[in-house]
Amino acid sequence: MGENEKFDMNKDNTNKFTNYSFSDYASKNVKCPSCGMFNPPKLEKCRRCGTPVPKNG
Amino acid sequence: MSDDKKAQGNSGKVQWQEGDLTVTRTCSWTAPGCHDGCSVLYYTKGNKLVKVEGDPESQYNFGRLCMRCLNQPELVNDPNRVKWPMKRIGERGENKWERVTWDEAYDIIEKNVRNIWRDYGPESIVTAIGTGRNTWSIVPKLTYSAFKSPNFSMGFLAGDSCYLPRAAAMGTMIGDFFIVDASQLDERRYANPEWKRPECIIIWGNNPIISNGDGFLGHWIVDMMKMGTKLIVVDPYLTWFASRADYWLQLRPGTDATVVLAMLNVIIEEGLYDKDFVDKWTYGLDKLAERVKEYSPEKAEEISWVPAEKIREAARFFAKAKPASVQWGLAVDTQRAGVSVANGICALVAITGNLDVPGGQHLIRTAFGVDRLAHVSSDWGYGELSPEMRAKRIGTDKYPLFKYGLCATARGDSVLEAIETGRPYPVQMYWFESTNLFICTASEAKRVYKAMKKVPFVVCVDPVLTPSAVAFADLVLPAAMSIERSSLRTWWTPLRSISKILQYEDCKTDEEICLDLGKRLNPEQFPWDTVEDMIDWALKPAGVTYKELEAKVMMWPEVHYKKYEKGLLREDGEPGFNTDTGLVNLYQDIFDEWGLDPLPSHMEPPYSPISTPQLMKEYPLILTAGSRPWEFFHSEHRQSATLREFHPNPRLTINPETAEKLDIKDGDWVWIENNLGKVKQVAVLDPGIDPRVVHGEHAWWFPEKEAAEPTLFGAFESNINILTTQCTTGPTGYGAPLKNTICKVYKA
Numbered sequence: 011m012g013e014n015e016k017f018d019m020n021k022d023n024t025n026k027f028t029n030y031s032f033s034d035y036a037s038k039n040v041k042c043p044s045c046g047m048f049n050p051p052k053l054e055k056c057r058r059c060g061t062p063v064p065k066n067g
Numbered sequence: 068m069s070d071d072k073k074a075q076g077n078s079g080k081v082q083w084q085e086g087d088l089t090v091t092r093t094c095s096w097t098a099p100g101c102h103d104g105c106s107v108l109y110y111t112k113g114n115k116l117v118k119v120e121g122d123p124e125s126q127y128n129f130g131r132l133c134m135r136c137l138n139q140p141e142l143v144n145d146p147n148r149v150k151w152p153m154k155r156i157g158e159r160g161e162n163k164w165e166r167v168t169w170d171e172a173y174d175i176i177e178k179n180v181r182n183i184w185r186d187y188g189p190e191s192i193v194t195a196i197g198t199g200r201n202t203w204s205i206v207p208k209l210t211y212s213a214f215k216s217p218n219f220s221m222g223f224l225a226g227d228s229c230y231l232p233r234a235a236a237m238g239t240m241i242g243d244f245f246i247v248d249a250s251q252l253d254e255r256r257y258a259n260p261e262w263k264r265p266e267c268i269i270i271w272g273n274n275p276i277i278s279n280g281d282g283f284l285g286h287w288i289v290d291m292m293k294m295g296t297k298l299i300v301v302d303p304y305l306t307w308f309a310s311r312a313d314y315w316l317q318l319r320p321g322t323d324a325t326v327v328l329a330m331l332n333v334i335i336e337e338g339l340y341d342k343d344f345v346d347k348w349t350y351g352l353d354k355l356a357e358r359v360k361e362y363s364p365e366k367a368e369e370i371s372w373v374p375a376e377k378i379r380e381a382a383r384f385f386a387k388a389k390p391a392s393v394q395w396g397l398a399v400d401t402q403r404a405g406v407s408v409a410n411g412i413c414a415l416v417a418i419t420g421n422l423d424v425p426g427g428q429h430l431i432r433t434a435f436g437v438d439r440l441a442h443v444s445s446d447w448g449y450g451e452l453s454p455e456m457r458a459k460r461i462g463t464d465k466y467p468l469f470k471y472g473l474c475a476t477a478r479g480d481s482v483l484e485a486i487e488t489g490r491p492y493p494v495q496m497y498w499f500e501s502t503n504l505f506i507c508t509a510s511e512a513k514r515v516y517k518a519m520k521k522v523p524f525v526v527c528v529d530p531v532l533t534p535s536a537v538a539f540a541d542l543v544l545p546a547a548m549s550i551e552r553s554s555l556r557t558w559w560t561p562l563r564s565i566s567k568i569l570q571y572e573d574c575k576t577d578e579e580i581c582l583d584l585g586k587r588l589n590p591e592q593f594p595w596d597t598v599e600d601m602i603d604w605a606l607k608p609a610g611v612t613y614k615e616l617e618a619k620v621m622m623w624p625e626v627h628y629k630k631y632e633k634g635l636l637r638e639d640g641e642p643g644f645n646t647d648t649g650l651v652n653l654y655q656d657i658f659d660e661w662g663l664d665p666l667p668s669h670m671e672p673p674y675s676p677i678s679t680p681q682l683m684k685e686y687p688l689i690l691t692a693g694s695r696p697w698e699f700f701h702s703e704h705r706q707s708a709t710l711r712e713f714h715p716n717p718r719l720t721i722n723p724e725t726a727e728k729l730d731i732k733d734g735d736w737v738w739i740e741n742n743l744g745k746v747k748q749v750a751v752l753d754p755g756i757d758p759r760v761v762h763g764e765h766a767w768w769f770p771e772k773e774a775a776e777p778t779l780f781g782a783f784e785s786n787i788n789i790l791t792t793q794c795t796t797g798p799t800g801y802g803a804p805l806k807n808t809i810c811k812v813y814k815a
Contacts, residue, residue, distance in 0.1 A: 039647055039648070039649075041641065041649065046347075046642070046643065046649060046650075047350060047648050047649060047650055048643070048646075048647060048648050048649040048650075049648070050647075057350075057648075057656065058350055058648075058650075
């Protein structure tokens, strides 16, 4: 590849498909220790089973 | 020597001689063509394509080819193709051109782009492509990285109604694309011991042996039928598959949501769902169950015309079949409730336990993760734009789902409004590549025609001179066809090489044009010296170079089932789905956040017996449109004398009973008219369509007619898009009533 080795593959110009949009939601949400559902960190309790959601994931 | 023996003698070879013909084994993916990327043997003599055959050694298409692909020599060798870059010298529409060099053409483009950047901002540049073609990955890169604009689009396609409503639905609900597992994931195919033959497949709004849409070859279903797979077909027309189905649900066009919700009603009420899967991996069944109570089979019958008992039986049949899957098509998208219909079908597949199981609905990503150049991903380069620039993508302000679907398009209806009104900002440049705007993708063809005349600078890239090129373009750039291109194909698996064998006149490939302009306008984001360098970069995840892949022709990745159990779907490596909840969202909190209905529901088409009973007195027939014929891929192939011999004129399918009442005979030219206009097609009497419904063909133009305006290749004579509407989508912004409006029909 020559010149291409200098190219930063880890920048945005990635050659791997990312679900650029939902990864925002998916990666920020916090997993419920009881049922496994991911919840927005602002929630106190899991939307699915009502278990308290850990604050720091 | 027989052809079979010849082929055996050349087994595994990529290229060999047969007399004075050179035979090359490779893959073909537009132009000309369709969505699919079949394995072919190209027979060439010097720089001329002599014939094409299906590759008998391919585990993809098993030597099969459709008539469009077999007809490639006529289209590739067509002396009327665009041969070199052309600059307009007359008024738009006069069809007067001057030959220019590539450098001269690039100079004109570069000057315009830089002026627009300075005076209006990059967002004033909009690009467009046609469906299913190789340009799906390349034009986004051109748009985002070279033009620095967020506005890559599917032209003026109302509601982005081609796969994108389904993609958006899958994105929010499941987090990945899915596809029928017809064993195509593994090279051993039907002999793979891990694979199971689906007991039942629903074919929903699709005729896959003709359309081969979305990376799926329709004949795989024929193979499975021969092995015993049963069918349920949901279609207003008696297709070949419908005629062989155990259940044919002949619905009123645009009422699919009622049918799928009634099927869910039966399955949930009767406890026929997979309780283990639902408990572990879904969210919101209780709320979905409440919603579907509103859709009893009787209620669905009232709206959709499908007998309630047939819906019940089909629902039970599907739920009890293990495994089972759904092959869906464009008709799901082309209604205001497109996203709801897709959500309903996703729920049907999920609660019956068919997600990502052998022979079920496979959660699919591209082979080896090779997404660039090779796939229909539309986000290549999108991440390079600043958040401020991304926020300017047309349509996302009013329709948040466009921000979060699996595709990053600017919304076609909103682009049209931006051109018409200058809001949110004016469109200064429009670039369309392998798409025939107002002939094929756009609705309200005359409105779009008028709007496009207002855009100050327009570039068309296409292998042929289309009505859209003549009407709007300031520059026409000649695009190479598949046999003239070095490239890749995944979408979805296996990974395939596309080999360049010929050079037609001064044509360039889409990849070359993108790289040439990228290096001029934003070289940092185009660090490759050649297209082959760019392909090698794209191939890094597969660990091969282009030359190595070309020598193998194709590569099959490892298959994984039940990936949600193994942490193979989410970026954080946790088990679960790649959704906000990690589960399949039967109820969508995100929709709630966006002010949308979090559950699927039916929406009547804007013109229908229920929405506009008064107007139905004047236009008493339901008009559906756009089913695929064997001979053509959208507006392609009309210049082929051979294919036109099979299919010389546009056809209106009408039930003989209805035709008799209207004094119409088979072969009569008839007017199809509604409140938006009228067009002419030839009546074909066919009892396979409901007497209350007619079907008109789409994308017709006549290359044999005068190119200059006002004739414009007969662009307004038979163009069914004159009768369909723009800007009438459902609340998600996705899905438009392209296949469900109304009309009257009378002898021309």
